[in-house]
Amino acid sequence: MADMAQTEGRQVQEAADLDAEGIDRNLPRGLATGLLIASALYAVFHLTVLNFWSIDEWVYRVIHVNMGAVLAFVGIRAWRGERGWVALPDLLLIAGAVWCSVYVAANLDMLIMRTGVMTTPLDFLCGVVGTIVVLEFARRVAGPVLPIIALVFVAYVFVGQWLPGILRHSGFETDNFFSFLYSQDAIFGMTVAASSRYIILFVAFAVFLEASGAGEYFMRLAMMLFGAARGGPGKVSVFSGLLFGTVSGSAVANVVASGTFTIPMMRRVGYPRENAGGIEAASSSGGQLAPPVMGAGAFIMAEITGIPYSEIVVAAILPCLLFYTAIYLTVDLEARRLGLHGIPRSELPKPRELAGDVFLLLPLAVLLYLLLSGYSIIAAGTWGLAATLLVLLCRELGFRSRVLALPLCLFVALPLTGMQVNFAGAIATAASAGLMLVLALVRGQATRLPGVLATMSRTTFTGLAETARKSLQLISVMACAGIVVGVLGLTGLGGRFSSVLLSAAGESQALAFILAMLISIVLGMGMPTTAAYAIAAAVVAPALQQMGVSALAAHLFVFYCAVISAITPPVAIAAFAGAAIAGGKPWPTSIKAMRYGIAAFVLPFMFYTSPEILLQGDWTETAHVFVTALVAIYLIAVAGEGQLFGRANPAERIVAAVAALLLLWSSLATDIAGLALAAILLGWAWHRSGRATAPLAGDRNHP
Template sequence: MSSPPTDETTGKIDTTVNEEELESSNTRTLTGWVKKTFTIIAVIGAIFHLYILNLHPIDPWVFRSTHLVFGLVLGLMLYPGWRTKSNKVPIIDWILIIISIYVGYYIFANLEQLIFRVGVAPTDMDVYVALAGLLLVFEITRRTSGWVLPIIASVFVVYVFAGPYLPGILHHTGYSVERFVTYIYSLNGVFGVTLAVSSKYIILFIIFGAFLQKSGVGQYFINVAFSIAGGLRGGPAKVAIFSSGLMGMINGTSAGNVVATGSLTIPLMKKTGYPSRFAAATEATASAGGQLLPPIMGAGAFLMAEVTGIPYSEIIIAAIIPAVLYFISVYFMVDFQAIKEGLRGLPRKQLPSFKYIIKKVYLFIPVLLLIVMLVSGFSVIFAGTAGIISCFILSLLSKETRMSIKDLIGAFELGMRDSLQLIAIVACAGIIVGVISLTGVGQRFSTMLLSIADTNIFLALLFAMALAVLLGMGMPTTAAYAVAASTVAPGLINIGMEPLFAHMFVFYYAVISAITPPVALAAFAAAGISGTNPMKTGVKAFQIGLAAFIVPFVFVYSPELLLQSENIMGTILATVTAIIGVYLLAAAVQAWFFGNKAGWLSRLILLGASLMFIWTGFQTDIIAIALVVIAIVIQKAAKNSNPPHSEQKADLSQ
């Protein structure tokens, strides 16, 4: 087994990743004056956002349209419209850039009139500008994220005009082209809640993430993860869980996080003996799960607060236990795999030294400061900005991490560069949300859910789960949740579910759609790094993340898991039994229990026991205990009948 590179002075694993390696293969390599122009625009864009958010608020429509203009201009410069080896920005893209700027200027110059006439009595110029804006949104989304989201949005657009000819709940009276394009390219659609969250929160935390990376704080997180978990059996896989969870919390896309952290963790997992497919699936599952992790939740918490009006602090508190259950489940999955494969951890000498970790512990301050400020009631914008400033200040304390002016400019540029895909995605998702609002199809889905719930609420939840996952396939979490929140969540609320529970339910399935076949974006990204079959990697990621498919159903019936119960002892008991449940779930999935390989009968019994433990209730716990006893008896009998050497492989010290 080859060892990972280490720094001879600190003993830490070199986790520095060449930024060029992380760039998507579909981006141009800008050079010369174009590169300098891109950098200048990106730096101006980042500073503009921080200035407006903190010091000089402007009209929301103007701010969001300017936010989109920065995304369009930079995106058209960076992402080519077709496959080509040339890195030159063609004349057509410069024309599109000029049109993008004009569309933004038109909104700024005609704001007072547009507020009253869009979607009602638009002028011809309003229509032309809105149509150009919509086409630009489709094009930049196609370039940055592929065809899936634009095609889904196009289906919704077609529905606007096909509605009069459709039967049943899909029928509506129809709309003119003029009314449609101006309605959608306004605060009702593209510039609605999704782009509001992108311009206020997502961009802020992506810049924060860029500062973490440039200041060395992000690398320190990974080094801490290696120091804590690298020496455990199958250590690199456990490192992937910690590091990808932390970075995924800040990163707004599961696939993007896979590329950022998986380029290090997947090769290390393979080197220590994990099968390539399992290594890729573990990284995908951990990266997706990072968006379930408070306090940032990949910007999901902010979007949920914006959509529902529920206080941000209440959302992140409710998300704690389900997120812990998810990551504990994934941890047990990789631990059982390590036992089965007979894997050991990395030698202590190859891991970051404790002395180095303790010496640099102050690098945790930006994240701790962020969490404390958010929980204490400071505004999200103020807390995020304080985190960015603290990253810069703390970097100055050490020559190793000190940010120069070049690094500062690089952090601003990286923040804007990393936000381009998300800006495009949320703008395109805004089209879908706008169509849902315009046609009222979301309310029709609510009526359908209500009719199903009259028969069986559990059946309605199954239908809602399937719909949320289906809508989320091929889309990043932010877009997936925005669409599900507009279609599925209102239906769940109408059948009597509390808004927090309904939105947390659909948010979970929006997140795990990234590891759900047949279109599992995070798993596909990980498969590309590990060189494995994407579909089979998706199936394996689905298995590893299975707990995330079960927990939402449980917290709907068990408010203790969302910390919504006043019974403290009941909450503690529910949490403990749920942890035992996810352990047994991992045992069932990995076919290993009580020191021996588990047969199908044992696995079925363990699966039943895990569900009974996860489900809150005294009676279900008793049933679960009885099932575990039966499984232990079966496993003990099987163990006694196996040759002695089969036990030795599993008997590995942590």
């Protein structure tokens, strides 16, 4: 038993290492405590600036990146085999990060006028040192892939004047280039703007939501709904991936969070190792497609495109439903093929128990209500975060979750009176906390209150420190992606790349989209979704928009590609994490993950051929497109798993795939043809299954 536990622990650690969030140093107690305090203060600084303290945007972004880098240089090893504490190179990098921050803050007015145009020697030095800090920050925390790509783009600035064809540019002065790079036009541009406003806030929300018990509730809810079904643990994995994934920007983190529970369950009922790891990888990666947070993707997309957040979230609803329906159907048909059963109902949570704990979802309810009511993303995230503290207090005091009905009513009702949302949120939080403390006194818990408040303080402190630690990867990659985006804008390569993509595709829009998908997936391999999306948005999305695709459809297309790059070989990091937990082989697991997530490779093409799926247009057309797409994804599952009223033969699977493609193309002619093929296939399969099970005439007289 102990050996099994050690093996499982090692597998989980191997999976977590694939997230490339760096390896923490074993620091002396005093330095480790100081790092925790600095990390918590870093998170508090962001929450304060976002809600109460107004400072210059450029200075804020510089502090956001450089102080995050300082935390990484102290707390994270420079390389895997490193021994010892903070070394001289780390101290130099820390000094460089601090100096750059002070220099920008002290010379802000002059820098705004002369950046990239009239560069002084100190401006140049700040640009070089700051760029080195960003590159090493990203390498240490997120791995070498993105820094290498960024260095290639930096090298292109210096050699591009000697390159042929579309790669040629007129050249740039070295000092002006690095001054430009370390400005709001590049490193501190739109990518860092998004991370500085949203990343800390929603990582904090995810950390405290998990601490409040919502993650456990998600898993229990999934178990109650799907655990007893055919192949139940696989379906639990699908549903829990949907719930866990929306608030996290890391596919691997999602796999580790839910896979440590779901994968052993799948193995227990008979799923092969690669299948179990593949199901978890596909469902956990797809969680970032789920509104309202979309792994922070919705906020970053709104920042980059200028499209209202609410429009992005609404547009993402139906594609997300189709994606998870496709995985569910595939898992169901596979369970039928493998003859897998569910978990006995006696081992599952009871509906009455879950109903009693439903108010544990108070933070999500507050977040959704404020977001959909039109309040700012920052206000919604802040008061959703405050609601997690109320849930924690409720649990520490030993109350049933129904006590949380009061804060829910206050968070909903007070803004309706016309009260400013931050004032309303503060009153709702303070009044609810005060009432719970009064109830504790009434129940004779006065002697427990000091211990409860001390526990709350420790939980809040550690949660803030953990927020900073979990944010470093996203902050570093967004800053490093700013280098790529800045070079594309400075050299005009982004526009020329769009022309190349269009000319390569010729008159074929389908080919253009296939090429765009391939390029986006390749750019995203080995990187977090947010960074993959930021780069693809700068490189690929403009080309699609030149073809007449709307900005919303183009950016959702590349966002889907960024998400599925986590399960696409050869660098399918989410699938490799699933394989590590399941003890399976990485490549077969990634192939299985692609099979389960095949809808994500097909659905994005509908954003152009059928924009109604994004709720763009008449509702009757949207309903028509959605229903035909549902039929299509069922046929895709049939083609993939070979199950249709029994085992389907190769010819039936080919017909199912053709019918699915016709329905997804979404024109009247292709819909009619696809539905006709589907009807013929279903009729034939029903007839065939009836013949296979009918008794022979000669057997009717025998028992």
